[in-house]
Amino acid sequence: MDVEKLSSMINSLSDLQSRLHNLRNVPPLLLKSSLPFSSLSIRNDFQQLKELADTIRSDPVQEALAAAATSEKADKSDLNRNGRREMRKRRHAHALFVLHLRFQALSRRPPSPPSPQPYIPYDKRGSSLFPPTTDDPPPLRADELANYIREYNRTSSCKLHIWTRIRGATQLSNPVIVRFTIRDVLVCYITMAYTAADPILLTESVTAFGPREKKSPHSQSDFLVYQSLSQQIAKMLQSHPRVSFQSLMNLMTTYEGIFIDRCTSCERVLSAEGHVPPVVRLWMDTTKANEKGQWQPRHASCPQT
Ligand SMILES: [Zn+2]
Known part of the structure; x- marks a missing residue:
C-alpha cells in the first residue's frame, strides 16, 4: 500500500x-x-x-x-x-x-411479497379504532378539500398537498391523492374517493414512505418502519371505512413523534424485537368531564389493551 x-x-x-x-x-x-x-x-x-x-x-x-x-x-x-x-x-x-x-430500525429490508396490501383479518365485532365522533364537524366533502388544506397548512407544522400526475391540473381527480408530509420524518400518500351522489371523501388507502424516498404513491417503502406504519393505518381504516378526513388527520399528526415517543406498554422507543418504533396509535378515552381522550403510541409487538 x-x-x-x-x-x-x-x-x-x-x-x-x-x-x-x-x-x-x-x-x-x-x-x-x-x-x-x-x-x-x-x-x-x-x-x-x-x-x-x-x-x-x-x-x-x-x-x-x-x-x-x-x-x-x-x-x-x-x-x-x-x-x-x-x-x-x-x-x-x-x-x-x-x-x-x-x-x-431504518435499514433496507428485501421487498416483501408482491401484494402491496397485507392480509388483515377483519374484526367481526367491527368496533372502530378511531375516537367517537359525536361532537365532530361533519365529514369533509370533495369540494371542501382545497380550503381545508389551506387552513391545515396555515396552522400545522405538518403539510398537505394535492398530488397530481399531470402538472398544473386544475380539476380535482377522482380518486384524489393527497400528500401528507412531516418534515424529516415521513411522507404519506392518502388516496380518497367520492361520487356525485355522495361527495364525502372516503379514504381508500394510506401509504407511508421515508422523507427522502422518491417513490410513486402506489408503490411500497423500502423501509420496515414505513411498511409497518402503512399496515397499521390499513387496519385502522378497515375498522372504520367511513372515517372522516379530519379524524384521519388527527391521527396522522401524532406520527410527528414516531422516532422519539415511547411505547406506553414497554416504555421503550424501539421495540425489543425488530427495533421498530411504536407505529400503533391506541385511542384512550378519559373518564374526566370536559376532557378528550388521547392517542397512545404502542409497538405492534406489544399488548394492544
Ligand atoms: Zn412496546
Whole structure:
C-alpha cells in the first residue's frame, strides 16, 4: 500500500473518530428526549447521525476500517499493553453499536411479497379504532378539500398537498391523492374517493414512505418502519371505512413523534424485537368531564389493551 493511500485512510478514520466522539451523547439523548420532534437541535442531531452513518457506509471508510482491522490483528500484543487505548476503543465500539441499533430500525429490508396490501383479518365485532365522533364537524366533502388544506397548512407544522400526475391540473381527480408530509420524518400518500351522489371523501388507502424516498404513491417503502406504519393505518381504516378526513388527520399528526415517543406498554422507543418504533396509535378515552381522550403510541409487538 502506498503512503498517500495510507495517509488518506488514516485521515478519514481520524475524521470519523472525532465526529463519532462529538456525537457520542446523541443517541441516548434522542431516545430520552421529551422535546418535540420539531426542535431544531434534535433535527440537527438526526441529520448529523444520518451523515455519519452514510460516511461509515461509504467505500473509502469501509476499506480503511478493513485495513485497520488487518493491521490491528498483526499488532495485537502492542495494543493490549495499552489499557487506556483499549478502553477508548471499547467506548467507540459501544457508540457504533448504539448507532447500528438506531439505523437498523431504518435499514433496507428485501421487498416483501408482491401484494402491496397485507392480509388483515377483519374484526367481526367491527368496533372502530378511531375516537367517537359525536361532537365532530361533519365529514369533509370533495369540494371542501382545497380550503381545508389551506387552513391545515396555515396552522400545522405538518403539510398537505394535492398530488397530481399531470402538472398544473386544475380539476380535482377522482380518486384524489393527497400528500401528507412531516418534515424529516415521513411522507404519506392518502388516496380518497367520492361520487356525485355522495361527495364525502372516503379514504381508500394510506401509504407511508421515508422523507427522502422518491417513490410513486402506489408503490411500497423500502423501509420496515414505513411498511409497518402503512399496515397499521390499513387496519385502522378497515375498522372504520367511513372515517372522516379530519379524524384521519388527527391521527396522522401524532406520527410527528414516531422516532422519539415511547411505547406506553414497554416504555421503550424501539421495540425489543425488530427495533421498530411504536407505529400503533391506541385511542384512550378519559373518564374526566370536559376532557378528550388521547392517542397512545404502542409497538405492534406489544399488548394492544
Ligand atoms: Zn412496546
